[in-house]
Amino acid sequence: MALDTCISTFLSLDANDPDAAPAALQTCMQALLDPTLWQWVIGITFACAAVGLLVGWVRGRWLAGLLWGAALGPIGWLVVLLSKSGLVECPECGKGNVPRAKACRHCGVNLAAAAARSERSALKRVDRSRGW
Numbered sequence: 001m002a003l004d005t006c007i008s009t010f011l012s013l014d015a016n017d018p019d020a021a022p023a024a025l026q027t028c029m030q031a032l033l034d035p036t037l038w039q040w041v042i043g044i045t046f047a048c049a050a051v052g053l054l055v056g057w058v059r060g061r062w063l064a065g066l067l068w069g070a071a072l073g074p075i076g077w078l079v080v081l082l083s084k085s086g087l088v089e090c091p092e093c094g095k096g097n098v099p100r101a102k103a104c105r106h107c108g109v110n111l112a113a114a115a116a117r118s119e120r121s122a123l124k125r126v127d128r129s130r131g132w
């Protein structure tokens with residue numbers, strides 16, 4: 001690979017030759033500007049962003065997954081996996097839904113009505129536990 005050539009050029013640099021350093025820099029610049037290298041970098045970045053998008057989608061945070069995956073790759077996937085989920089728990093079935101969902105995608109219940117019902121029933125449970 002061209003980067004190996006760059007490294008070996010710098011390691012074998014002759015300190016007494018005044019033209020050796022500019023030639024080594026020229027070799028490294030050619031290696032860094034190689035289109036094949038950048039095609040790989042961009043391709044890997046897009047692949048990591050796509051996996052991050054999938055991981056973030058599962059956690060209800062697709063944009064965070066996309067950005068963390070593109071920026072850090074597998075470490076970004078872990079950041080999104082270990083971070084707090086953006087999903088809202090359904091009061092009826094307990095499964096996660098996106099925050100702006102009106103109905104649960106698993107059981108179909110109206111989330112706002114179920115949440116209100118759940119809070120009321122929770123208050124009733126508290127009242128019963130006080131001795132009524």
Ligand SMILES: [Zn+2]
Binds near residue numbers: 090091093107108
């Ligand atoms: Zn549900």
